[in-house]
Amino acid sequence: MFTLTRRAFVGAALCAAALPLRAANAYPNGRPVRLIVPYTPGGGTDTVARAIAAKTTSVAGWSVVVENRPGASGNIGLDLVAKSKPDGLTLALGQTANLAINPALMPNVPFDPAKDFSPVVLVASLPVMLVVKADARWKTLADLVRDAKAAPGELKQALAGSGTVGHMAGELLAYQAGFKVLNVPYRGAAPALNDLLGGNTDYMFATPQAAQEMLKGKLLRPLAVTAPARLPILPDVPTVAESGYDGFAAVDWKAVVAPAGTPPAVIDSINAALVKVLADPATVAMFTAEGSTTLGGAPDAAVRYIQEEQQKWARLIREAGIQTAT
Template sequence: MMTKTRFLAAAAALAMLAGSAFAQAWPARPIRLVVPFPPGGGTDTVARLVAEKLTSQAGWVVVVENRPGAGGNVGLDVVAKAPADGYTIGLGQTANLAINPALYPKMPFDPLKDFAPITTVASQPVVLVVNVASSFRTLADVVTASKSKPESLRIGLAGNGTVGHLAGEMLERRAGIRMLNVPYKGAGPAMVDLLGNQVDLNFANTAAAIPQLAGKKVRALAVSSAQRVKNVPELANVPTVAESGYPGFDAITWTGLIAPAGTPQTVVGRINAEVQKALKNPDVQGKLAAEGSTPMGGTPGQFAEYIRTEHQKWGALIREANIKLE
């Protein structure tokens, strides 16, 4: 008669064999890659680059599906509630995995429990820029001016709760200054008003900043990432906020692949391995650099820990600054 211990061991072995067989057969049909933002944006661009490389490298069929809404919550909810069979994955990012849980009164999913993290993909800073005609040459100039007359400087925001907004709030707390927030409906309108001198500065995303830097219409004072962005010519010589007097300052937009919780780890591992390979491809690195992004990569475990860390960091800042959606 089989003992309970032998039965459990046999059951575990059968489960491992079944998982192995599934992983070997997977993928037997197209993989859906859900993008929680509209076509044409930065997250969509990264997703399509990943889908293209997974197709060309591994021979998989990866279909990008845009499901925008509620700051990315709608699309990631689709992923959270999909079958955990490896055929639905999503491209999450800072907003929907780390910021929104503290910003929205009710979330349709739990970013720490409802997903199987696969890997981080890429990161990009926000860039503190001023009109090229501005007298500000350094971050220290901005801090000095703001301290001499609090709330006199107008900082344009792409929207409430964006990384640019939160980077500004973080800087104010670290530097002991107060600026006047001027929110816009997107990075484009905020940049237009900076060029028109309606605001004094802007923590702009790289997609909005790089063309204006290349055209010498704005000046970059600092980047919000922990290290300089050396792979982007327009940003390579721009100092970080951290090295400008605020050690440890780090506020970036990042993207990462996730699957529904319970997705077989063998499948997660296979996707992870292909993405690591893609991120080392010079073509991929060049396309990411063109939009101001830096490849990240890493293990599923590292990504899970990163989500937890970012979730705590942004949640604490949002509560401290009493930031609300408007």
């Protein structure tokens, strides 16, 4: 009797111990996870998504499939996720533009980022840099601001697109420095940089990814970066903040979000896997090489950060009277 009872007790204990593991492993239960990229293949967001998807597959054993749904400045892909079943099987790699800027800048955004998504984890942040032609007369940010103030609305700022972080960085600088900005929008960073090199515009806030080859070729001169601290890949380039604009920061952050209503246990499972991926030395090295900083953290941290960014850009857009650049 004793032996049977003991066996029954041990068996019950083992079953009880296995319950949390089974619960944790219930997601995604062999089903593929879609990671929606709201931009075209080959871009910066797409590259990050595919690297994370591959690493998550190897770390967690999940089948993570990247699906590109571009259009409307990223709004089409995000709207698809906002309206998806909240089971954690459809996620999005959102970013500053579509989660924090577009809703305040564009009148017809089809989703409410504050209500329609459950943030899962912050992935990484990437600053932009103010660049001019290598033979431009401006050697410092102060030089450029001086001329912009002396000739209001005459210096032309190239934009990779309306509502991008580069667009907002330029607007923030103009607002804080007190000059009028003349925006010239393009369909992407490549044509914007090409026209800058051609002398059709005067300056641009571009990502290190987009400008790196032109910087290496000495075709562009970087005047400042928008990160809170200097970049390891550009240690000699000052920040906008240290150039006289205390507290200035404009970064293109990325975050994985799920549809609102996704169960907290599922959110936590995805977060745990992605935090492990982001802490991997190979992942950190990949991001550092392009000028990015890996983030990670708990879902609550992502919620707070995104809310702060939404409030920051909405305030700037309202106070400076910023409109979409056409």
